[in-house]
Every structure is written in structure tokens, then in C-alpha cells.
Amino acid sequence: MIEVRNITKTFGGLVAVDNCSLDVGAGTITGMIGPNGAGKSTLFNIIAGFLPPSSGQILLDGKDVTNLPPHKRFELGMVRTFQVPSELARMTALENLMLVPGQQSGESLINAWFRPGRVRADEARTRQRAEEVLQTLEMTHVRNELAGNLSGGQKKLLEIGRTMMTPAKVVLLDEPGAGVNRTLMGKITEVIRRLNREHGYTFCIIEHDMDLIAELCDPVIVMTQGSVLTQGTMDEIRRNEDVLEAYFGGGAAAAADADA
Amino acid sequence: MAGIIEYAMFTLCLIGIYGILALGLNIQWGLTGLFNIGVAAFFAVGAYTSGILTGPPSEAHLGGFAMPLLVGMLGAIVTSGILALLVGLITLNLRADYLAIASIGIAEIVRLFLKTEGWLTGGVRGMEIGRPFEDWLGGNFTLNFLIFTIIVVAIVYVLLEIARRAPWGRVLRSIRENEDATMAAGKSVLAFRLQAFVLGSCVMGLAGAMYAHFFGFLSPEAFRPMLATFLVWVMLIAGGSGNNKGALIGALVIWLIWSGTEFATGLLPADLSTRAGSLRILLIGILLEIILVTRPEGLLSEAGERKRQIAREKRRAGEET
Numbered sequence: 389m390i391e392v393r394n395i396t397k398t399f400g401g402l403v404a405v406d407n408c409s410l411d412v413g414a415g416t417i418t419g420m421i422g423p424n425g426a427g428k429s430t431l432f433n434i435i436a437g438f439l440p441p442s443s444g445q446i447l448l449d450g451k452d453v454t455n456l457p458p459h460k461r462f463e464l465g466m467v468r469t470f471q472v473p474s475e476l477a478r479m480t481a482l483e484n485l486m487l488v489p490g491q492q493s494g495e496s497l498i499n500a501w502f503r504p505g506r507v508r509a510d511e512a513r514t515r516q517r518a519e520e521v522l523q524t525l526e527m528t529h530v531r532n533e534l535a536g537n538l539s540g541g542q543k544k545l546l547e548i549g550r551t552m553m554t555p556a557k558v559v560l561l562d563e564p565g566a567g568v569n570r571t572l573m574g575k576i577t578e579v580i581r582r583l584n585r586e587h588g589y590t591f592c593i594i595e596h597d598m599d600l601i602a603e604l605c606d607p608v609i610v611m612t613q614g615s616v617l618t619q620g621t622m623d624e625i626r627r628n629e630d631v632l633e634a635y636f637g638g639g640a641a642a643a644a645d646a647d648a
Numbered sequence: 649m650a651g652i653i654e655y656a657m658f659t660l661c662l663i664g665i666y667g668i669l670a671l672g673l674n675i676q677w678g679l680t681g682l683f684n685i686g687v688a689a690f691f692a693v694g695a696y697t698s699g700i701l702t703g704p705p706s707e708a709h710l711g712g713f714a715m716p717l718l719v720g721m722l723g724a725i726v727t728s729g730i731l732a733l734l735v736g737l738i739t740l741n742l743r744a745d746y747l748a749i750a751s752i753g754i755a756e757i758v759r760l761f762l763k764t765e766g767w768l769t770g771g772v773r774g775m776e777i778g779r780p781f782e783d784w785l786g787g788n789f790t791l792n793f794l795i796f797t798i799i800v801v802a803i804v805y806v807l808l809e810i811a812r813r814a815p816w817g818r819v820l821r822s823i824r825e826n827e828d829a830t831m832a833a834g835k836s837v838l839a840f841r842l843q844a845f846v847l848g849s850c851v852m853g854l855a856g857a858m859y860a861h862f863f864g865f866l867s868p869e870a871f872r873p874m875l876a877t878f879l880v881w882v883m884l885i886a887g888g889s890g891n892n893k894g895a896l897i898g899a900l901v902i903w904l905i906w907s908g909t910e911f912a913t914g915l916l917p918a919d920l921s922t923r924a925g926s927l928r929i930l931l932i933g934i935l936l937e938i939i940l941v942t943r944p945e946g947l948l949s950e951a952g953e954r955k956r957q958i959a960r961e962k963r964r965a966g967e968e969t
Contacts, residue, residue, distance in 0.1 A: 436832070438828065438831070457831075457836075458831040458832060458834075459831060459834045459835055459836045459837075462832070462833070462834030463834060467832065467834075468832050469832070470828065470829065470832070474826050474828060474829040474832075475826070475829070476821070476822050476825035476826055476829060476830075477825055477826075478821070478824075478825055478950070478951075479818075479821055479822065479825060480954070480958075483818060483821075486815075486818065487815075487818055487819065487822050487830075487833055487835075488833045488834070490834045492815040493815075494814040494815035494816060495814075495815045495816050495819055495835075496816065497811055497814075497816055497843065497847070499814075500810055500811055500814035500815075500816050501807060501810060501811070504810070507814060507815070510815075511815065514815075532958050534951075550833065554834070
């Protein structure tokens with residue numbers, strides 16, 4: 389689905405992503421873990437088109453998208469969320485969702501002024517879709533609340549809801565579980581799994597919460613220092629000494645062995 | 649009595665013209681968050697375009713071509729739109745503060761251009777245009793112009809309100825709230841910002857044409873930043889940024905205060921009266937501070953408008969079931 393080919397990104401002298409190559413297979417929920425500063429978010433930004441790579445290629449469905457701006461990648465079915473909730477604060481939850489679908493006729497001024505009937509019909513459809521998404525997320529009661537007034541967890545849900553408004557093929561989630569309580573986390577996990585199974589969405593998830601990764605993701609890719617350290621199922625990763633080494637530094641693996 | 653009515657109608661005409669300016673700025677700042685502090689440039693370009701197109705033939709400057717009023721207004725919209733397109737293409741890709749710097753620069757360039765390029769504009773001696781419909785409805789120009797202004801304001805308001813409520817306006821507000829999230833929702837942020845900037849400037853150009861025909865005379869001094877940019881900003885912020893009704897209310901309230909203080913300082917002895925002019929500017933500044941501290945959303949807020957809209961939708965849904 390997504391192929392990352394020899395991507396390197398440097399900021400001045402700092403190498404954030406170092407000749408990194410990886411695949412996100414169609415239909416998978418691929419997890420991406422690694423210590424802070426491993427380059428996960430930078431790589432995400434490059435995949436989604438928010439940062440240009442210094443070198444390398446991004447392929448989406450075999451098509452080179454390296455030089456396409458974010459909205460073009462969106463049209464090809466790639467959607468992302470942000471690590472920091474990026475809700476549209478002074479717009480309602482419903483409006484946050486209704487914004488998303490592409491090619492709305494009312495986004496053209498000419499249509500808005502001269503084809504009101506068509507725009508209204510289009511809006512009714514968009515609204516219905518948004519209401520359905522809110523229902524799935526159990527957020528119907530806050531539909532008319534300003535998104536800025538929602539709780540942190542609701543903002544996260546809303547962000548996932550926005551990806552549900554699209555005919556997305558692949559969704560990049562940047563820490564969907566950060567700052568979310570257990571109950572809500574369960575809800576988010578459930579929504580992701582359902583979208584994957586019932587709608588065939590491919591997911592690529594950055595997350596620090598290992599429970600969420602263990603529950604959802606296969607395969608899991610481990611990144612350190614800007615490139616892929618290893619890849620496998622969560623069980624394999626757990627047994628991998630290099631991973632412990634990367635996370636906890638020298639001697640951690642030995643200590644873990646001693647514990648076991 | 650007749651004098652008071654005449655004065656009231658005169659004031660309302662000006663409020664209408666400023667209202668159109670504030671509506672234009674509301675698209676740019678209120679909806680999209682574009683920091684245009686060069687309102688005067690687009691206002692002036694519109695005014696002079698319409699003046700050249702409709703004015704009587706003159707040796708002193710280009711034209712006039714004595715064309716119909718509507719041609720002049722259309723021309724004003726087109727030229728100010730083209731100027732906005734050129735400025736926008738260069739600056740809108742940059743960070744927000746650069747637009748502010750560029751726009752204030754453009755406004756000054758336009759004003760100096762009007763002053764020095766006499767072959768085109770008549771320079772500092774100004775441009776005689778003549779006034780339209782002097783001989784309608786018993787020949788009261790001010791009344792006729794007021795009716796005309798009300799019609800134009802109504803048309804502009806309705807068109808912009810439709811645009812604001814449409815998905816088009818929703819994308820603009822989304823850009824204002826969070827540019828990255830809007831990009832992630834697949835919108836071409838640059839294209840929408842450009843549209844908002846150009847449309848807002850077209851509206852400002854239209855206001856310029858109205859201004860030109862209202863006074864029948866133009867000079868570069870009318871387009872100083874204080875009157876043609878700063879006052880419009882105060883109107884929009886005071887009235888309610890993001891709310892078209894607020895823009896119009898703001899124009900009304902601020903213009904009344906502005907001209908009211910002119911009247912009040914006129915009553916002072918001559919030596920104080922001249923100095924009081926600066927005090928009026930200070931007063932407007934203080935007023936803006938007070939509004940921002942006590943009612944930052946303005947007299948009619950965007951949030952209030954939304955609440956009413958949601959209530960309307962609920963009523964409609966209630967009727968259907």
C-alpha cells in the first residue's frame with residue numbers, strides 16, 4: 389500500500405530519518421514504535437506530504453507520490469491525523485466532520501451562488517454521513533458543541549471520525565491513544581478494528597501505548613535513530629533483545645533476562 | 649429640519665460604503681484569518697477605475713470615458729480583483745505576517761502612485777467625476793444615492809452570507825482555525841486563501857466605486873491608512889469578526905462615533921479644535937481596546953450567529969417530524 393524507499397531527512401546537521409525503507413501492506417494495521425526522537429513523526433509527515441524528504445521516494449499503491457502536496461495524496465486515499473489534537477476549535481463537532489469530504493459542490497462559489505439546489509442536496513448528504521459517524525463514535529450529544537470545548541479524548545475520537553468521512557484507503561494515525569483514558573481507549577481500538585475489517589482501511593499507527601499496539605497491530609515496525617531496527621509480530625518484538633537495548637540502553641536486555 | 653434629514657441621509661450613505669468595506673475585510677480576516685492591512689489600496693484602485701471609466705472626458709488625466717455607472721462598478725471590481733490576485737500569488741504562500749507587511753506596502757505604493765502619476769489620475773489636484781442620478785425622484789441626489797447604496801449593500805450582504813454558510817465558507821473558517829488540519833482534509837489551502845483574498849478585495853473595490861460616485865471627486869488624500877484601512881478594521885472588530893451582520897453594525901456604530909466626535913470637537917474654540925483631531929484618533933484606539941477587553945468577539949459575535957442558525961435548524965427538523 390505504502391512503500392517508503394530510502395527516505396532520508398536532515399534538519400541542518402541533524403539526521404532525523406536515515407535511509408529508511410519500509411512497507412505498509414494493504415489491509416494491515418501496521419504499528420510503528422520506537423523511542424522518542426526515533427524519527428517516527430518526521431517519517432509520518434514525509435509520507436503524508438507535510439514535509440519534503442531530503443532524498444528517497446514514497447509510493448502509494450505503486451504510484452510515486454513523493455512530490456504531491458497533501459491534498460493530492462488525500463485524493464488518492466491517504467488521510468492522516470495529528471499527534472497534537474488539531475480540531476477546528478471555533479467550529480462545531482458536526483462542522484469538523486462535514487468539512488472533510490472531497491469535491492463538495494458548495495466549495496465552489498459559483499455553485500454556492502447559482503446552483504443552490506444542488507449544493508443543498510449535497511449538504512444534506514454530507515450532514516447525514518457526519519451524523520452517522522457521530523453516532524458510531526457515540527458523540528451525537530456533542531454535535532453542536534464547539535470542537536475546542538470537547539475533552540481531549542473526544543477530540544481524538546473526532547479526529548478519527550474525520551478519517552471516516554473520507555473514502556480513505558490508508559489512514560496514518562499519530563498517537564491516537566495519547567492522553568486518553570482506558571474506556572475511551574477501548575472505544576478507539578474498537579473503531580479502528582471495525583474500520584479495518586468492515587471497510588478495508590489500511591492503518592499505520594504511531595503509538596507509545598504498548599497495550600494498544602499489542603492488541604491491534606500486526607506487523608509492528610520498530611524504529612530507532614531514523615531507520616528500521618526490526619519488524620515482526622508484537623510477540624517477536626517483545627523477545628527481541630535489540631529492541632530492549634534501543635529503548636532502555638545498555639544492559640537492559642540482560643536485566644530483563646535476569647528478571648525472567 | 650430638512651438640513652438634519654439631509655445630513656442623516658449623507659451619513660447613512662457613508663456608513664453603507666464603509667459597511668461594504670467591512671464586509672470585504674470580513675471575508676479576508678473574519679473568515680479566513682488573512683491579515684490585510686492594505687484595505688486602502690483596493691478601495692482606491694476601485695475608486696479610480698470607476699472614476700476613469702465613467703467620468704467626463706478630461707485633459708488632466710486618462711479618460712474619462714463617460715461610460716455607464718454599472719460599467720464603472722464592474723471595472724472597479726475587476727481591477728481591484730486583479731491587483732489582489734497579483735499580490736496574493738506572491739504573498740499567500742508565505743507565513744501570515746508577510747501578507748500584513750506586503751499589504752501595507754502595497755497600500756502606500758498605490759497612494760503614492762495616485763499622487764505622482766498625474767497623466768492617469770490627475771495627481772494631487774484630483775479627479776472630477778460628476779455624480780450619477782442627480783435627476784431621479786425629484787432630483788434629491790442624497791436620497792437617490794442612499795436608495796442605491798441600500799440596494800448594493802443588500803446584494804453584497806446576501807451574496808456573502810450565502811458564501812459564508814456554504815461549504816466554501818466552511819473551508820475558509822477551517823483554514824483560519826487550523827491550516828494543517830485543513831490540508832489533511834484534502835483542501836488546497838492556497839487556492840481557497842487566494843479566492844478569499846481576491847473576493848474580499850473585489851468587494852473593497854466596489855466600495856471604492858461607490859465612494860467615487862458619492863463624492864463625484866477623488867484625491868489621493870482620501871485613501872490615507874487612517875480613514876481607509878484602520879477605521880475599517882475597528883468597524884469589523886467592534887461589530888464582530890466573522891459575522892457579516894456584525895460588520896455592518898460595526899460600520900454603523902463606529903462611523904457614528906467617528907463623525908460624532910468630529911461634530912463635538914467642532915464646537916471647541918478654534919485652536920483647541922485643530923488639536924482635537926488627533927484626540928479623535930486616540931479615542932477610536934481606546935474604544936477598540938475597551939471592546940477587545942470587555943467583548944472580544946464584538947457586538948454581534950460569530951458564536952451568537954451560529955447558535956441562532958442551530959436553533960433554526962432544530963425548528964425546521966421539528967417541523968418535519
